[in-house]
Amino acid sequence: MRRPSATSRATSCESTGSSARTGGRTFLLVAVLLSSFLASTAVRADEGAPRVTVLIAYHSGSGHTEKMAKGVADGVESLPGAHALLRRVEQVTADELFASDALILGSPVYWSNMAAEVKTFIDNWQFKFGVWPDLKLKNKVGAAFTTGGQVSGGKELTMLSILAAMLGNQMIVVSGGGAFGASATTEGTSPGIDEQELSSARELGRRVADVAAKLAAPAHAP
Ligand SMILES: Cc1cc2nc3c(=O)[nH]c(=O)nc-3n(C[C@H](O)[C@H](O)[C@H](O)COP(=O)(O)O)c2cc1C
Numbered sequence: 001m002r003r004p005s006a007t008s009r010a011t012s013c014e015s016t017g018s019s020a021r022t023g024g025r026t027f028l029l030v031a032v033l034l035s036s037f038l039a040s041t042a043v044r045a046d047e048g049a050p051r052v053t054v055l056i057a058y059h060s061g062s063g064h065t066e067k068m069a070k071g072v073a074d075g076v077e078s079l080p081g082a083h084a085l086l087r088r089v090e091q092v093t094a095d096e097l098f099a100s101d102a103l104i105l106g107s108p109v110y111w112s113n114m115a116a117e118v119k120t121f122i123d124n125w126q127f128k129f130g131v132w133p134d135l136k137l138k139n140k141v142g143a144a145f146t147t148g149g150q151v152s153g154g155k156e157l158t159m160l161s162i163l164a165a166m167l168g169n170q171m172i173v174v175s176g177g178g179a180f181g182a183s184a185t186t187e188g189t190s191p192g193i194d195e196q197e198l199s200s201a202r203e204l205g206r207r208v209a210d211v212a213a214k215l216a217a218p219a220h221a222p
Contacts, residue, residue: 053099054141054209055085057092058106059117064147064186064193065108068111071198072104072182075205082209089121093137094129102141102212103171104205107164109146112154122165135170141212142166142173144180145204149187156180174213176182176207 001059022068054076060066063143069086076084089105105120144162148155157178163173175181177200184197 003178007200015155023062034126040058050213051083052101052209052212052216053082053083053085054102054104054205054212055087055092055096056104056106056205057087057089057121058145059108059109059115059121060106061115065106065145067193068145068147068182068184068197068201069106069219071201072106072205073192075202075207076104076209077211078206079209081213084205084209089117092121097129098136099126100140102143102208103137104143104145104208106145106147107158107162109148109154109158112157114158115145118162125169131169137166137169137171139173139215139216140171141208142169142171143176143204143208145177145182145201147186148183148191149185150188151185151188155183155185159183172211174208175204177201177204193217 055074056069056072056076057067058069060069073084073086078080086101087096105118105121106112110116125137126127129136131137142163144159144166146155146162148158156179163180166173178182182197182200182204184193186192
């Protein structure tokens with residue numbers, strides 16, 4: 001049997017190396033084309049969807065309401081074109097409040113009502129941010145969420161108190177995730193936030209973002 005010469009072995013190695021390089025270049029080209037195609041498809045999916053910012057402001061002493069707030073934010077972000085701004089109430093600036101298309105406000109239940117921190121935030125719309133007399137929150141979408149220790153310990157009252165302050169500011173109040181907003185029971189036989197409660201938080205976030213996007217969309221021609 002004829003053994004390949006050193007030269008032919010070298011040539012065969014070179015040709016293997018050059019075909020590997022060609023294959024590598026082809027792979028790279030396909031990858032670049034594929035990723036630019038996927039990027040353009042993603043842009044097309046967003047096209048036409050108005051960009052809306054939803055501010056999610058909350059107070060949380062031991063983390064339950066914060067967990068719901070993150071679920072609400074996930075729901076907002078699940079809508080193409082919607083951006084969630086997640087803030088504790090004391091962090092919110094006047095610009096963030098007034099530039100947002102919607103506000104979803106969350107509070108733990110304290111003595112069958114919202115926490116003092118959340119009420120102070122609402123009062124500061126005037127004291128710090130000067131919401132009146134220009135009605136700077138008018139026609140923004142508003143919604144509420146809460147967590148409470150007991151099944152029947154004031155969750156609905158807490159959400160309704162938040163919604164009442166929004167109505168007083170002529171906001172467009174919506175619910176979602178539940179009749180008055182999203183809520184969770186965190187003590188007794190139902191400790192922490194379960195998947196169903198988290199899912200109601202996501203549902204609320206998505207609905208508020210959807211309503212805000214519909215309001216932000218240019219009016220249809222007659
Ligand atoms: C001062 C105080 C008052 C509370 N009052 C109530 C109440 O009236 N009804 C209720 O269901 N839970 C009540 N709770 C329980 C909290 O609402 C519950 O633990 C909540 O999930 C805490 O949320 P957080 O972890 O975000 O702070 C109270 C808790 C505190 C600290």
